[in-house]
Amino acid sequence: MVMVTFLGTSYAARKGLHIRMSILNDALRGKPQKLLALFVSLVTACIMLYLAWLSFRYVRRVGTLxxxxxxxxxxxxYVWSVVPVGFALTGVQYFLTFFRNLKSGDVWVSYYVKDELLDPGEMAAKKEGN
Known part of the structure; x- marks a missing residue:
């Protein structure tokens, strides 16, 4: 379960499948939306790398004991070593998202997934097309 949780977090960040509170993002357009995406991805990356560092210290302590x-x-x-790895990989994914948003004119929720706000009519048309 530990492995699935922490490596799954990195996978979800890579595919843009993470849970988001998008009400503010959906209300914004243009430059403010882009700035919010840059801020969120950078802060999340920093937090994930900080948690990776803290969990690395904890795993090292468990090893010495x-x-x-x-x-x-x-x-x-050995079991807990996947925790700092998962946090670090998730941090890397958010840094990649940050740099993708920095270089691109569009807003990206991950390095590979663009943020697309669809109205209900577009969602229905897209669903019928699949």
Missing amino acids: HRVSPILQFPLH
Whole structure:
């Protein structure tokens, strides 16, 4: 579960599948929307890398204490090492999004997915086309 959660976060960020509170983003257009996208991706990247650093320190501490799982006696720092990796990969994905938004005229929710606001009529037409 730990592996799926933290590596899945990076995958969701890469594909633009992460949960977003988009009411402010949807209300904005043009330069303010672009600035918001730059701000959100940069701040999120920094937070993810900070969490990667904190979790790395924690995993290192667990390793030095030689903590093991109760039944299998498996070193816990091996299990928890995926946490800083997942945070770091997620941070990288958000930095890529930041740079994509910096270079492009469009707004991107990930490096590969453009932010597209569809009205209900466009959504229905797109659904019928699939």
